[in-house]
Each structure stands twice: as C-alpha cells, then as structure tokens.
Amino acid sequence: xxxxxxxxxxxxxxxxxxxxxxxxxxxxxxxxxxxxxxxxxxxxxxxxxxxxxxxxxxxxxxxxxxxxxxxxxxxxxxxxxxxxxxxxxxxxxxxxxxxxxxxxxxxxxxxxxxxxxxxxxxxxxxxxxxxxxxxxxxxxxxxxxxxxxxxxxxxxxxxxxxxxxxxxxxxxxxxxxxxxxxxxxxxxxxxxxxxxxxxxxxxxxxxxxxxxxxxxxxxxxxxxxxxxxxxxxxxxxxxxxxxxxxxxxxxxxxxxxxxxxxxxxxxxxxxxxxxxxxxxxxxxxxxxxxxxxxxxxxxxxxxxxxxxxxxxxxxxxxxxxxxxxxxxxxxxxxxxxxxxxxxxxxxxxxxxxxxxxxxxxxxxxxxxxxxxxxxxxxxxxxxxxxxxxxxxxxxxxx
Numbered sequence: 001x002x003x004x005x006x007x008x009x010x011x012x013x014x015x016x017x018x019x020x021x022x023x024x025x026x027x028x029x030x031x032x033x034x035x036x037x038x039x040x041x042x043x044x045x046x047x048x049x050x051x052x053x054x055x056x057x058x059x060x061x062x063x064x065x066x067x068x069x070x071x072x073x074x075x076x077x078x079x080x081x082x083x084x085x086x087x088x089x090x091x092x093x094x095x096x097x098x099x100x101x102x103x104x105x106x107x108x109x110x111x112x113x114x115x116x117x118x119x120x121x122x123x124x125x126x127x128x129x130x131x132x133x134x135x136x137x138x139x140x141x142x143x144x145x146x147x148x149x150x151x152x153x154x155x156x157x158x159x160x161x162x163x164x165x166x167x168x169x170x171x172x173x174x175x176x177x178x179x180x181x182x183x184x185x186x187x188x189x190x191x192x193x194x195x196x197x198x199x200x201x202x203x204x205x206x207x208x209x210x211x212x213x214x215x216x217x218x219x220x221x222x223x224x225x226x227x228x229x230x231x232x233x234x235x236x237x238x239x240x241x242x243x244x245x246x247x248x249x250x251x252x253x254x255x256x257x258x259x260x261x262x263x264x265x266x267x268x269x270x271x272x273x274x275x276x277x278x279x280x281x282x283x284x285x286x287x288x289x290x291x292x293x294x295x296x297x298x299x300x301x302x303x304x305x306x307x308x309x310x311x312x313x314x315x316x317x318x319x320x321x322x323x324x325x326x327x328x329x330x331x332x333x334x335x336x337x338x339x340x341x342x343x344x345x346x347x348x349x350x351x352x353x354x355x356x357x358x359x360x361x362x363x364x365x366x367x368x369x370x371x372x373x374x375x376x377x378x379x380x381x382x383x384x385x386x387x388x389x390x391x392x393x394x395x396x397x398x
C-alpha cells in the first residue's frame with residue numbers, strides 16, 4: 001500500500017490533483033519565524049493601545065479641583081477649555097444678555113421657582129424698603145434681586161409705573177415689600193375688609209401684618225395711608241389702544257369708524273394676515289411678551305426706522321395722554337388697523353411719519369425708534385392684537 005505524504009491535500013479523487021512536493025526544512029523554518037515576528041509586533045501594538053486608553057480614564061477623586069470647569073461632568077476631565085467661551089453668557093447690568101440666535105420665545109420668569117424666591121425674601125427684615133433704579137435695570141431683574149415676582153414690584157408701585165414696565169426709568173424710587181403681595185394707598189371709602197376682598201386675602205392677614213400697625217378689622221383707615229397686603233394679588237391694568245366705533249359705510253361699502261382723537265377714519269380690509277418684523281433687528285432689548293407686558297421690546301438705535309408689519313390704516317398717531325394732557329404709557333406711538341381683526345401698535349417712537357387715516361403698505365416706514373427714559377435705552381415696543389386682545393407676536397412673526 002502506497003504511503004500518503006502528510007503534505008498532500010485530502011480529496012475524494014487524488015488523481016485529479018497534482019502532487020505536492022514536500023517543502024524543504026529551511027523554508028518551513030523561515031515561514032515560522034515570519035509568523036512569530038508578526039505576532040510579536042501585533043502584541044506590542046495592542047499593548048500600546050491599551051496603555052493609551054487606560055490613561056484616558058481619570059477617576060473623579062484624582063482630578064484637581066482647580067482644573068475643573070463649572071460646565072464639566074463629574075469624573076470627566078475638560079478636554080478643550082476654549083469651549084467656555086461658547087457657553088458663558090455675556091453679562092450686562094448683572095443679568096445675562098439675550099442672545100438673538102438662541103432667544104427663548106416662550107416667556108419664562110428668571111428664577112421661576114417660587115419656593116426659592118420666598119426663601120430669599122424671608123431673609124430680609126420685615127419692613128418696606130426703597131430701591132433706586134440704575135442703568136440696565138428691568139422689572140424682572142429687580143424682582144430677581146429681591147426674591148419677588150415682577151407683579152409684586154409692579155403692583156406696589158402703581159403711582160410710578162402705572163402697571164407699565166416700560167415706564168421704568170433711571171433714578172426712580174421703587175417701594176420694595178418684604179415678600180410677594182402689594183402695597184396700596186388708602187382712598188376714600190376703603191376699609192380693611194374691602195381691601196381684603198379686593199386683593200383676595202383674609203382680612204386677618206392685613207391686620208396681623210406688623211408693617212401696617214393695625215389693631216383690629218374695624219379700625220378706620222386714613223386717606224393716603226400706606227397698607228401692605230401680604231399675598232395680595234389683582235388684575236394688571238393693560239394700556240388700551242383706541243377702539244374704533246363704526247359710524248357709517250361709504251357708497252363703496254367701506255366701513256368708517258370714529259377712533260378717539262383721530263375722528264372718523266375709513267378702514268378697508270388691507271391686511272394680509274402675514275406679518276414682517278417692524279425693525280431692523282430681530283432680538284429683544286428689554287421685556288418679552290408676558291402677562292404683565294403684552295408686547296415685545298425690540299432692540300434698536302435711536303432714529304432707526306420702524307416698519308408697518310402689514311398693510312393697514314393709521315387709526316392713531318401721537319402721544320398717549322392722560323386726563324391732564326400729560327404723556328403716559330407708550331409715549332409717541334402709532335396704531336394700524338389692518339381691517340381683518342388685527343391691530344398692530346408701535347410705541348416709544350422719536351418721530352412719526354404718518355398721520356390719522358393714512359393707508360400704508362406692508363414694510364412702509366411709519367416712525368423712528370426712540371426712548372422714554374427707560375433704563376435699557378432706545379427700543380421699539382411692539383404689540384399685535386386681535387379682536388382687542390393681545391396676541392404673542394412670536395407666534396406670528398417669521
């Protein structure tokens with residue numbers, strides 16, 4: 001029987017395959033040495049890789065405290081410290097500046113945790129304090145400083161602010177209560193029980209408040225007396241735009257309205273329902289839309305143009321005046337009625353370029369940006385209203 005070589009391949013038909021010649025011993029040894037060399041090189045590379053990766057794992061307790069960034073995750077060393085420049089906000093007047101690219105469109109009260117605000121306020125002495133407004137202050141920033149809600153600041157200073165945050169000016173003296181609530185000046189006919197019902201608190205809270213110095217619920221109040229109502233709340237008075245009253249129709253069917261001091265104004269349906277930005281800049285310099293501020297304070301420089309957001313008719317152009325004829329509220333402003341239920345308001349103007357009854361196209365220059373002594377400088381106060389009710393402009397602007 002023929003002996004089979006150990007170098008031959010197994011096969012069902014060996015005759016179909018050429019015979020393999022046995023390798024010479026020196027060739028086998030050379031091949032083995034090459035395999036061993038490759039194995040050792042591969043072992044060295046794998047070991048070096050494991051050593052390098054092991055150095056990337058840094059225990060949390062092994063990291064020096066001084067080298068950690070406030071934005072680092074626990075146990076992870078900061079790789080690129082230059083990333084701080086993209087995270088830390090610019091600070092103006094002690095508050096973060098609004099980033100026009102990242103601005104949050106839904107209004108959020110800074111420090112919205114009411115328990116945190118209450119805790120901050122409870123550390124102050126139980127007394128009424130005064131605060132002098134400085135450059136850069138806003139209603140929300142002042143409230144945050146004292147751990148109060150913006151409504152508390154607004155309601156406690158009605159004589160100064162008239163429920164309008166835009167009237168905040170440098171040098172104003174604001175009354176700051178020790179906790180959330182409101183401060184009122186007693187008027188003729190006011191009683192403790194009446195104030196309690198008006199501001200939705202038990203009368204005992206007013207009587208037991210040490211600041212008020214009251215003896216009992218039946219104690220009469222003096223006209224002009226200052227009463228602090230802890231926990232009190234009320235509706236915020238929103239400045240009303242002129243309300244058109246239809247008086248007749250022209251032969252062409254165009255409605256004619258009587259609008260305040262503008263008299264009779266024809267208001268055809270010019271609006272498209274599509275709005276454009278009323279200023280060159282598309283970010284805020286002041287207040288966002290909220291329940292105490294029914295519009296946007298859009299950034300701008302003194303004298304920059306104010307544009308009509310949509311085609312419409314001027315139903316008011318001038319100063320907002322009180323009964324005594326003094327400027328209040330919006331300063332110089334323009335109101336456009338678009339004839340489709342929408343009205344837009346453009347306030348704090350330095351100059352007006354339109355007049356009552358004038359019809360304007362979307363994008364037309366109607367006024368120039370101004371200032372009313374606000375601590376945050378020139379800006380446009382812009383509102384959109386539908387059926388007389390304030391609408392959040394963020395939902396309609398492009």
